Amino acid sequence: MDEPRSAIDFEPTRAAGLERLARFLPQAGSAYARHRNRDLGPDRPASVSRLSPWVRRRLITEEEVCRQAIDRFGPWESGAIVREIFWRTYFKGWLEMRPRVWDAYREERDDALARTESDTKLGDAYARALAGETGIDAFDAWARELVVTGYLHNHARMSFASIWIFTLDLPWTLGADFFFRHLMDGDPASNTLSWRWVAGLHSRGKHYVATPDAIEECSGGRFRPEGLAEDPEPLDDEGPHPDAEALAWRGEAGEGPAFLLVTAEDCRVSSLPGLPASIAGTAGALLEDWRSPLAIGEPARAFADGALKEALRQAGAEEAPVFGVGDMEALIVAIEESGARRVVSAYAPVGPVADWLKLLEARLCERGIALQRLSRAWDRTAWPFATRGYFRFSKTIPHFVSAAGIPFVR
Ligand SMILES: Cc1cc2nc3c(=O)[nH]c(=O)nc-3n(C[C@H](O)[C@H](O)[C@H](O)COP(=O)(O)OP(=O)(O)OC[C@H]3O[C@@H](n4cnc5c(N)ncnc54)[C@H](O)[C@@H]3O)c2cc1C
Structure with missing residues (x-):
């Protein structure tokens, strides 16, 4: 069987991300708006940017992509790509204000994983889905493409998730x-x-129901799966969303030499606001194993690993030690030996890295050492607006963009 190949290299450096952005930019205007749902396969030229691994790690920032797109096409023609970029900002802000949704996901996922062990029917169906052996052509191809390349087009992600939930009737947390x-x-x-x-x-x-017609059209006729659920009910859980909690930008101030802790959450270290002038020591923390109790895919691990190395290079600390999830005590020893009484790190949004940093913070606190999280104006401006749906949030995009100093008129 031919394995899917990716047409581009996902090299986890800032230079490669900027080069990718420069190549994509000419098509970031109306061409992107018209063709972005088209997915001709991993080995064919893309109608989308494929920038997400770099943006996710902030090897290049949301602000940089918006600035270049608006600068080139003006606010109207760049509207589609700018709105897509702001989906990331919106989701981050929304989850940041509802950390219980993340906690509930982790609990439900662990319960569902346990059930795959005790319930043979569920376990077999789950194993077939992971292996891409369901007999649903598009789904099986995407399952293999994901494992081999570490990337899927947005439309493939939507259709895959829809088939997982509504046709295969598998727990959504296992798909996530x-x-x-x-x-x-x-x-x-x-x-x-x-x-x-x-x-x-x-x-x-409001759920997304994948259809053979939409899949055929978006995949350029590569797939037309049969037997998809036709009129499924949306899932229903615990009732209304938890109320939005106030954002707590903890530990911004501080004096004296600091220990710089770099994670792969924000790799544009040199542009972090409030970075202390005096750094007593630097270390990296590679925390990808906390994504899941199961093994992390090789492309995903390699990208995060490379991104962290790039971040350390940018911080002028290429030789700094890198600690893993099980090395918290060794990291604390390194911090204490540096003599610093405070640790600074880029703000990690709700997720595994933030969970780990919270544990670290508690242990540091016992030793009288503070953990300070450096946050960006982009997040501080936009996240508080992610209280309801995206449509409402997106109306404030002109304000967010202007606040970042991006000229919004042409
Ligand atoms: C089920 C499902 C799971 C997803 N999981 C992730 C994930 O783990 N990480 C992730 O970054 N994206 C995720 N997405 C969102 C989206 O599919 C990817 O961001 C997008 O496909 C990345 O490809 P691109 O860079 O070519 O996108 P483009 O179309 O070129 O978009 C440009 C940029 O906008 C941002 N963006 C676009 N769409 C979205 C979106 N819906 N949500 C957030 N940001 C967006 C990304 O930074 C992207 O690089 C998921 C979508 C679905 C439906």
Whole structure:
């Protein structure tokens, strides 16, 4: 069987991300708006940017992509790509204000994983879905493409999730876990909330139902699956969303030499606001194993690993030690030996890295060392507006863009 190949290299460096952006830019205007749903396959030229792994890691920032697109096409013609970029910002802000949705996802996922062990029928169906052996042509091809390349087009993600939930009748959290383990751009907010959106749990009662016609059209005629669920009910869970909690931008101030802790959450270290002038020591923390109790896919791991190395290079600390999830005590020893009484790190949004940093913070606190999270104006401006649906949030995009100093008139 031919394995899917990716037409582009996903090299986890800022230079490669900027080069990818420069190549994509000429088609970021009306061509993107017209053709972005088309997915001709991993080995064919893309109608989309395939920038998400770099943007996810902030090797290039949302602000940079918006600035270049608006600068080139003006606010009207760049509208489609700018709105897509802001989906990421919206989802991050929404989850940040509802961390219980993330906690509930993790609990439900672990319950569902346990059931795949005890319930043979579920376990077999789950194994067939992961292996791409369901007999549904598009689904099986996408399952293999995801594992081999670490990337899927947005329309493939939507259709895959819809078939997983409504045709195969598998728990949505297991599908979200499969994506999160294998996507190079695997993101706790975009992934969890997109799966919830497809299921009808995000915009309550509105679910995404994949159809053979839409799949045939978007895949350029490569697939026309049969036997898809035709009129499924959206999933329903615990009732209304939890109320939005106030955002807590903790630990911004601080004096004296600091220990810089770099994670792969925000790799544009040199542009972090409030970076102390005096750094007593630097280390990296590679925390990908906390994405899931199951193994992380090779492309996803390699991209995160490379992105962290790039971030350390940017911080002028190429030789700094890198600690894994099980090395918290060794990291604390390194921090204490540096003599710093505070640790600074880029703000990690709700997700596995933030969970790990919370545990670290508690242990540091016992030793009288503070953890300070450096946050970006982009997030501080936009996240508080992610209280309801995306449509409402997107109306404020001109304000967000202007606040970032991007000229919005042409
Ligand atoms: C079930 C499901 C799971 C998903 N999981 C993830 C995930 O783990 N990580 C992730 O980054 N995206 C996720 N997405 C969103 C989206 O599919 C990808 O961001 C997009 O396909 C990336 O490809 P691209 O860079 O070519 O996108 P383009 O179409 O070129 O879009 C440009 C940029 O806009 C942003 N963007 C576009 N669409 C979305 C979106 N719906 N949500 C958030 N950002 C968006 C990305 O940064 C992307 O690079 C998921 C979507 C679905 C339906």
